Amino acid sequence: MKRYPFILIVFSMMTGIMLGYFFSSSLxxxxxxxxxxxxxxxxxxxxxxxxxxxxxxxxxxxxxxxEAKQSAMEGKLNRFARFNYGQPVxxxxxxxxxxxxxxxTTGEKMSFTLNVMEGRDAKKxxxxxxxxxxxxxxxxxxxxxxxxxIKGKMHRPYIYDKKSPSSYRQYLYFRGIEWIISVKxxxxxxxxxxxxxxTLKTLMIALRLKCEEILEAHLSENEAxxxxxxxxxxxxxxxxxxxxxxxQTGTTHVLVISGLHIGVIISLIYVLVRIIPAGRTFQYIAxxxxxxxxxxxxxxxxxxLRATIMxxxxxxxxxxxxxxxxxxTLACAALVLLLINPFYLFDVGFQLSFTCVSAILFVxxxxxxxxxxSNVFWESFWISLGVxxxxxGLIAYYFLIITPVTVLANIIVxxxxxxxxxxxxxxxxxxxxxxLLGALFGVCTQLLVNAMVGIIYIFNEIPFxxxxxxxxxxxxxxxxxxILILLIILIKTGPEPIDKA
Amino acid sequence: xxxxxxxxxxxxxxxxxxSLAGSAIQSILHVKPHLxxxxxxxxxxxxxxxVDINTAxxxxxxxxxxxxxxxxxxxxxxxKKFNGFSSLEExxxxxxxxxxxxxxxxxxxxxxx
Numbered sequence: 001m002k003r004y005p006f007i008l009i010v011f012s013m014m015t016g017i018m019l020g021y022f023f024s025s026s027l028x029x030x031x032x033x034x035x036x037x038x039x040x041x042x043x044x045x046x047x048x049x050x051x052x053x054x055x056x057x058x059x060x061x062x063x064x065x066x067e068a069k070q071s072a073m074e075g076k077l078n079r080f081a082r083f084n085y086g087q088p089v090x091x092x093x094x095x096x097x098x099x100x101x102x103x104x105t106t107g108e109k110m111s112f113t114l115n116v117m118e119g120r121d122a123k124k125x126x127x128x129x130x131x132x133x134x135x136x137x138x139x140x141x142x143x144x145x146x147x148x149x150i151k152g153k154m155h156r157p158y159i160y161d162k163k164s165p166s167s168y169r170q171y172l173y174f175r176g177i178e179w180i181i182s183v184k185x186x187x188x189x190x191x192x193x194x195x196x197x198x199t200l201k202t203l204m205i206a207l208r209l210k211c212e213e214i215l216e217a218h219l220s221e222n223e224a225x226x227x228x229x230x231x232x233x234x235x236x237x238x239x240x241x242x243x244x245x246x247x248q249t250g251t252t253h254v255l256v257i258s259g260l261h262i263g264v265i266i267s268l269i270y271v272l273v274r275i276i277p278a279g280r281t282f283q284y285i286a287x288x289x290x291x292x293x294x295x296x297x298x299x300x301x302x303x304x305l306r307a308t309i310m311x312x313x314x315x316x317x318x319x320x321x322x323x324x325x326x327x328x329t330l331a332c333a334a335l336v337l338l339l340i341n342p343f344y345l346f347d348v349g350f351q352l353s354f355t356c357v358s359a360i361l362f363v364x365x366x367x368x369x370x371x372x373x374s375n376v377f378w379e380s381f382w383i384s385l386g387v388x389x390x391x392x393g394l395i396a397y398y399f400l401i402i403t404p405v406t407v408l409a410n411i412i413v414x415x416x417x418x419x420x421x422x423x424x425x426x427x428x429x430x431x432x433x434x435x436l437l438g439a440l441f442g443v444c445t446q447l448l449v450n451a452m453v454g455i456i457y458i459f460n461e462i463p464f465x466x467x468x469x470x471x472x473x474x475x476x477x478x479x480x481x482x483i484l485i486l487l488i489i490l491i492k493t494g495p496e497p498i499d500k501a
Numbered sequence: 502x503x504x505x506x507x508x509x510x511x512x513x514x515x516x517x518x519x520s521l522a523g524s525a526i527q528s529i530l531h532v533k534p535h536l537x538x539x540x541x542x543x544x545x546x547x548x549x550x551x552v553d554i555n556t557a558x559x560x561x562x563x564x565x566x567x568x569x570x571x572x573x574x575x576x577x578x579x580x581k582k583f584n585g586f587s588s589l590e591e592x593x594x595x596x597x598x599x600x601x602x603x604x605x606x607x608x609x610x611x612x613x614x
Contacts, residue, residue: 103567103605104567220541220543220544222543222544223541223543223544226543239543240566241548241549241550241566241608241609242543242548244550245548271508271511271512272512274508275506275508275509275512423519426515426516426519430516437516437520439523439527440519440520440523440524440527441519441520441523442523443523443524443526443527443530444519444522444523444526446540446541447526447540449543450540450541450542450543451542453542453543453548454542457542457548
């Protein structure tokens with residue numbers, strides 16, 4: 001508790017979230033209990049009891065958070081949608097997300113999140129509150145911040161794969177969306193007002209579109225699709241055959257902005273910021289501000305947020321001259337994310353991201369104790385192996401696949417990704433200034449991205465590199481992680497590694 | 502004379518190095534255009550997962566991007582009726598498959614003789 005206080009706090013909060021998710025309880029009762037706990041914390045003088053009460057308080061916060069989220073979703077919009085299920089309705093609302101376009105079997109589809117303000121069915125108009133996902137197959141160009149009136153049918157998100165424990169319906173539910181409106185007919189979309197969104201977000205979306213244009217100008221459609229996912233967080237145009245290759249080699253993390261990407265981005269920003277003739281503290285603060293702007297542009301997904309929070313803590317550590325990255329920092333990042341949205345606990349990205357970083361911290365901690373001048377290859381190998389063992393259970397459960405080839409693939413792919421992110425970012429920055437420089441950087445980016453996919457392709461061809469599983473249930477995973485925790489305890493309580501340095 | 506800091510020199514060197522490498526690759530590709538195909542692994546048909554349209558089941562066909570359940574069923578129905586496909590182009594004769602759709606998914610399909 002003394003060394004890593006946030007770990008216990010996060011586990012308490014997670015317990016509260018799980019209790020709230022699986023059992024329903026009264027929100028007012030939880031608030032009352034929380035007040036009681038706060039009162040007891042103030043009057044108790046015993047430090048041990050105080051700590052226990054604090055953990056109980058965080059458990060109640062988790063419980064209250066999830067209950068509040070669930071009850072908010074059971075509002076007017078939900079009743080309106082249930083009453084008009086499959087019926088044509090007219091909806092007025094504000095676009096609160098980026099408008100994504102993707103190719104489907106029936107043509108181009110636009111999808112975006114709409115914050116509903118008003119709904120009209122066959123009888124009357126009602127004031128509503130809540131979010132829906134709009135899928136539009138024909139329509140006018142729309143953008144973030146537009147207030148629009150649409151006519152369509154409301155339905156629940158589809159469950160494409162009934163065997164999979166995570167579904168699209170669940171994914172949207174965890175983001176506060178329970179209903180989809182499909183606008184298929186030729187009824188025109190009425191734009192009531194333009195650009196009513198947050199100015200900073202509008203600016204960042206415009207910047208992202210500009211960056212996407214530069215990528216499209218210098219790369220092929222498929223290459224640009226990959227770079228958009230790696231650099232800008234837009235996965236809607238990721239080529240499907242490439243997705244499959246990365247999945248089977250266990251390197252999908254390359255295509256999602258996460259710690260590695262954010263680490264490279266922080267380094268690049270810092271290198272550029274250091275040109276400014278100002279003190280170190282100013283340079284670190286400027287790096288944090290630019291990083292936050294980048295996150296706003298790339299979208300606030302759990303893995304990006306986790307990496308950003310840890311990055312900010314790391315930079316903060318530099319300002320205050322303290323070593324900042326450890327399990328406590330990781331737990332602090334988890335706490336912030338769970339306070340933002342308690343449903344993140346059930347998000348596959350959240351679980352993978354935190355398990356992966358925990359494994360890296362554990363293995364690198366052991367490695368640094370064992371040998372301070374260790375070989376880079378072996379260090380990378382042990383970290384890669386540790387991460388694979390750490391996330392294998394979750395990947396097997398959610399994606400029904402085991403990929404031993406990941407251990408070797410990551411050793412080569414991770415350094416390549418570092419180079420690709422650096423050169424790709426350079427291409428975007430220089431491409432906005434000069435077409436020639438953009439084209440020259442573009443050729444190098446093409447070489448790197450193709451080489452990376454080529455290597456992934458070779459790894460995918462290795463026999464027994466991946467196995468598909470047919471039946472994995474929650475109990476298998478619980479047993480797997482219990483064995484893993486037991487092993488970690490055994491390693492921890494065993495003899496300390498000898499320092500060969 | 503302009504004096505650069507160490508940081509600025511480092512950035513300029515990287516920009517110059519990458520630009521030089523880019524222009525060298527561009528020149529090589531200009532002299533030997535056939536290398537372009539070897540270079541572009543992502544766009545090569547070999548990197549697409551392949552489904553044989555003469556043997557694939559509906560479930561396998563649905564895994565191909567842009568082929569939905571209805572289209573997959575129609576492909577299987579056509580295959581049964583005409584004893585298989587003789588070429589990928591023949592897919593355009595299947596009801597509901599137009600040139601535009603065909604262009605989207607033909608890279609994933611193959612016919613093993």
